[in-house]
Amino acid sequence: MGQAMIDLQHLAKKFGDQPVLKDINLTVNPGEIVGLIGPSGAGKSTVIKVTLGMEVASGGSAKVFNATMPNRELLGRIGYMAQTDALYDALSGRENLKFYGLMKGIARGDINQEVDYVAKVVDLTEDLNRRVSGYSGGMMRRLSLAIALMGKPDLLILDEPTVGIDPALRRQIWAELDRIRDEGRSILITTHVMDEAELCGRVALLLDGKVMAFDTPVALKQSYQVTTIEDVFLKAEGVD
Numbered sequence: 001m002g003q004a005m006i007d008l009q010h011l012a013k014k015f016g017d018q019p020v021l022k023d024i025n026l027t028v029n030p031g032e033i034v035g036l037i038g039p040s041g042a043g044k045s046t047v048i049k050v051t052l053g054m055e056v057a058s059g060g061s062a063k064v065f066n067a068t069m070p071n072r073e074l075l076g077r078i079g080y081m082a083q084t085d086a087l088y089d090a091l092s093g094r095e096n097l098k099f100y101g102l103m104k105g106i107a108r109g110d111i112n113q114e115v116d117y118v119a120k121v122v123d124l125t126e127d128l129n130r131r132v133s134g135y136s137g138g139m140m141r142r143l144s145l146a147i148a149l150m151g152k153p154d155l156l157i158l159d160e161p162t163v164g165i166d167p168a169l170r171r172q173i174w175a176e177l178d179r180i181r182d183e184g185r186s187i188l189i190t191t192h193v194m195d196e197a198e199l200c201g202r203v204a205l206l207l208d209g210k211v212m213a214f215d216t217p218v219a220l221k222q223s224y225q226v227t228t229i230e231d232v233f234l235k236a237e238g239v240d
């Protein structure tokens with residue numbers, strides 16, 4: 001196994017005097033999908049933001065491709081999907097994809113093919129020429145995911161990518177995530193959908209500012225002596 005794509009060691013983050021992350025240890029290896037789960041407000045998005053250098057750590061270290069972020073050169077190798085969509089309402093879906101694709105450094109000659117491919121993955125082909133202001137919430141999420149997929153990044157960091165996406169399309173998106181993993185690329189994904197956590201190679205359970213458990217879904221279920229990741233989650237939270 002090569003060097004970790006993401007390596008978080010004793011990562012801590014305070015907002016004012018509120019400690020949100022206390023001791024986060026987590027790695028994402030090449031060709032691995034890691035799921036980050038935890039109750040609302042546990043700090044999942046904060047882990048991502050500190051990892052990407054959008055927030056400054058209060059302690060510990062966060063390395064991506066063995067470097068501290070932000071690093072402009074390395075950002076081009078990362079596909080990031082935030083929890084809130086950053087889309088241009090007045091532009092069409094296609095125009096948004098082209099804009100972000102060119103920003104990522106995709107060659108003009110390749111851009112149309114790339115746009116068509118990612119649009120197909122998220123089932124937006126038919127709606128590409130419509131203005132984003134007329135999109136539903138779920139369509140906007142899908143467009144944001146398509147943007148993150150553009151340029152075949154080595155690392156995808158996806159903050160709740162499947163919110164508002166129906167089960168059939170969710171399955172199609174997971175098939176693409178599996179393909180990405182099989183190519184040796186890596187994914188860090190936060191989710192509230194416990195069925196999705198089961199599909200990850202390893203799952204990190206974030207609670208009280210710490211990674212309480214980090215293992216394969218099978219091993220987590222074994223150690224908590226339960227049959228689903230949802231039950232692992234509930235047991236870790238102390239809910240019977």
Ligand SMILES: Nc1ncnc2c1ncn2[C@@H]1O[C@H](COP(=O)(O)OP(=O)(O)OP(=O)(O)O)[C@@H](O)[C@H]1O
Pocket residue numbers: 015020038039040041042043044045046047083
């Ligand atoms: N910029 C900020 N300033 C102050 N507090 C913040 C800031 N960003 C996040 N927080 C606080 O940090 C905590 C963790 O927030 P975060 O968004 O990381 O949680 P989360 O696990 O992603 O939640 P959810 O599942 O609801 O998206 C919350 O209490 C939030 O209010």
